[in-house]
Amino acid sequence: MSASAEEVPVLIIGAGPVGVTLANLLGTYGVQTLVVERSPAVLDFPRAVGLDDEALRTFQATGLAEEMLRDMIQNVPMRMYTARKQCFAEILPSTREFGWFRRNLFSQPLGEKTLRRGLARFPHVQLRLGVELVALTQDEAGVSASLRDEVGAERQVRAAYVVACDGGRSTVREMLGLPYEGRTHPAKWVVIECDQDPLDAPYTALHCEPARPYVCLRLPYGLRRWEFMLFPGEDGEQMLAPDKVRELLGRHVADPSALNVIRARVYTHNSRVAGRFVSGRVCLAGDAAHITPPWIGQGLNAGLRDAFNLGWKLAWILQGRLRPALLTSYHDERHAHAKAMIDLADTFGAVLSQRNPLLAWARDRFFMAIRGVPAVRDYVLQMKFKPMPRFVQGVVRNSGVAARDALVGRMFIQPHVERRRGGAEKLDDVVGARFALISWRCDALADAPPSLREQLARLGCDHYLAVRSRSAGNEAGSPMPAQPSGTVVEDLENGLHLWFQGKDVDWVLVRPDRFIAAVGRVGDAVMELGAFCEAVLPPADATPAMHAAQAGGTAAQLSRVGAEALAA
Numbered sequence: 001m002s003a004s005a006e007e008v009p010v011l012i013i014g015a016g017p018v019g020v021t022l023a024n025l026l027g028t029y030g031v032q033t034l035v036v037e038r039s040p041a042v043l044d045f046p047r048a049v050g051l052d053d054e055a056l057r058t059f060q061a062t063g064l065a066e067e068m069l070r071d072m073i074q075n076v077p078m079r080m081y082t083a084r085k086q087c088f089a090e091i092l093p094s095t096r097e098f099g100w101f102r103r104n105l106f107s108q109p110l111g112e113k114t115l116r117r118g119l120a121r122f123p124h125v126q127l128r129l130g131v132e133l134v135a136l137t138q139d140e141a142g143v144s145a146s147l148r149d150e151v152g153a154e155r156q157v158r159a160a161y162v163v164a165c166d167g168g169r170s171t172v173r174e175m176l177g178l179p180y181e182g183r184t185h186p187a188k189w190v191v192i193e194c195d196q197d198p199l200d201a202p203y204t205a206l207h208c209e210p211a212r213p214y215v216c217l218r219l220p221y222g223l224r225r226w227e228f229m230l231f232p233g234e235d236g237e238q239m240l241a242p243d244k245v246r247e248l249l250g251r252h253v254a255d256p257s258a259l260n261v262i263r264a265r266v267y268t269h270n271s272r273v274a275g276r277f278v279s280g281r282v283c284l285a286g287d288a289a290h291i292t293p294p295w296i297g298q299g300l301n302a303g304l305r306d307a308f309n310l311g312w313k314l315a316w317i318l319q320g321r322l323r324p325a326l327l328t329s330y331h332d333e334r335h336a337h338a339k340a341m342i343d344l345a346d347t348f349g350a351v352l353s354q355r356n357p358l359l360a361w362a363r364d365r366f367f368m369a370i371r372g373v374p375a376v377r378d379y380v381l382q383m384k385f386k387p388m389p390r391f392v393q394g395v396v397r398n399s400g401v402a403a404r405d406a407l408v409g410r411m412f413i414q415p416h417v418e419r420r421r422g423g424a425e426k427l428d429d430v431v432g433a434r435f436a437l438i439s440w441r442c443d444a445l446a447d448a449p450p451s452l453r454e455q456l457a458r459l460g461c462d463h464y465l466a467v468r469s470r471s472a473g474n475e476a477g478s479p480m481p482a483q484p485s486g487t488v489v490e491d492l493e494n495g496l497h498l499w500f501q502g503k504d505v506d507w508v509l510v511r512p513d514r515f516i517a518a519v520g521r522v523g524d525a526v527m528e529l530g531a532f533c534e535a536v537l538p539p540a541d542a543t544p545a546m547h548a549a550q551a552g553g554t555a556a557q558l559s560r561v562g563a564e565a566l567a568a
Helices: 017-029 055-060 065-069 109-120 170-177 242-249 299-318 324-352 357-370 374-381 427-431 451-461 495-503 522-535 546-548 559-567
Strands: 006-013 033-037 072-074 078-083 085-093 104-106 125-129 132-139 143-150 152-166 180-195 204-207 216-218 223-230 260-274 282-284 414-419 423-428 436-440 465-468 486-491 507-510 516-520
Touching: 006 017, 006 143, 006 299, 017 033, 017 125, 017 299, 055 299, 055 427, 065 072, 085 216, 085 357, 104 109, 104 216, 109 125, 109 324, 109 495, 132 152, 132 170, 152 170, 152 299, 170 282, 180 242, 223 242, 223 516, 242 260, 260 324, 282 486, 299 324, 414 427, 423 427, 436 495, 451 522, 465 495, 507 522, 516 522
Parallel strands: 006 033, 006 152, 033 125, 078 204, 152 282, 436 465, 465 486
Antiparallel strands: 072 104, 078 085, 132 143, 143 152, 180 223, 180 260, 204 216, 216 223, 414 423, 414 486, 436 507, 507 516
């Protein structure tokens, strides 16, 4: 590579919602980042529409959740209808354990614009449009990339790490020769979006009609989307002709000719997952790593989980807070869950898009029969069928106590707390972009030696949180031992009290992506926290600048920026 090659710690290929969310996270963590995208503008296609509570928690970490909500409809139910148009299931989770509603609808083009605007907050993050990747090589010290702009000029970039967020037809994945295993579903779908919504139906509806299965849902700003299954012999492009679109909509609206179609496209559903999410210094995220049929609305959400899991690990490695070898934990923690979501979507699709009238009748009779069973109804209504991420290996500490290890690797709850009376805050906003040691009515570090506190500080956990029960009126809250180095907050909604009481633990170590890294009782805090730090921290003599040099000499100046971001 020539001496004039541009150097950057992280290069992201692809500026879709996953790539730009990752860039916002890296910006928040203080990491210099370059994002390139071959399309000159946000694609105005009908694409993802659903965001769950985990996705909103990710946006919260970037400081963009409230801006994203401005173009979103929250808490939208999903209904499933039989061939005779009877509703046999409604999904509307009441839980907000992670701080947000579980089902929310948005328009992806609007969301992408908000995420791109968010990058302007970070002088150390650049977005370059109309730029494509033409070559990629890597060695032990870094990754070399050749980029070409719209006028054909090529530029060389040397990065410590590269993340491929360049979609299902990923150029990076193909250059690496990584398998993309799975299948392409035979049926295609016509997706149509119209404005001036003619229906009073504020929900997502899955119509399981053998004559032609379809989906109908309301979107923000008076938009409505229809998705119709195509049959063998129907040409997708011909079905987008105005007369065919009116024919498809004619059974569902009084006057289809009055609708203004603003977006229409033919899609093929795929169920695929890459063999590996990490190859040397290159990682795959979003559709480049896995692609999911849209039946349960988890395609984009799965990609955002990738971004949250990967972003802090890249930052911590570059800043000397995490062993570089632990980059592979991204694959260990994300691959199995991504595959589980694909399998669930496949099952939903097979059941709900059944075209055989006899099998559809049997399906409808079964679902109508079980909807009166309270346990089954609650299982469906609260989306308990959704596989929740749980890491049994990776950047986690298993103590050998089964009841406690069952908590490790799961996302921690996010209730509201108070640092001062009348100042309710979401827990993540109090914690910030760091590791968090949260103790319940105790000081988990009361007997900790200075060496452990130094280790926690190196980890990015230099601010501790002690929680006590909510006080009433002028009364003091639950007793709290002195904890000079920590912040005492009150459990405003009793959520933390119930969680700690039910789990029989005194403290929890939460990662920057809000997953539990370790838990325990006061008596084992020093041993468990010390063991975790020993397992994940680089050697004490490996400074952030040394790590930057080992990563290709591209990030020495970032250790200071990252430390300032964590301390903010």
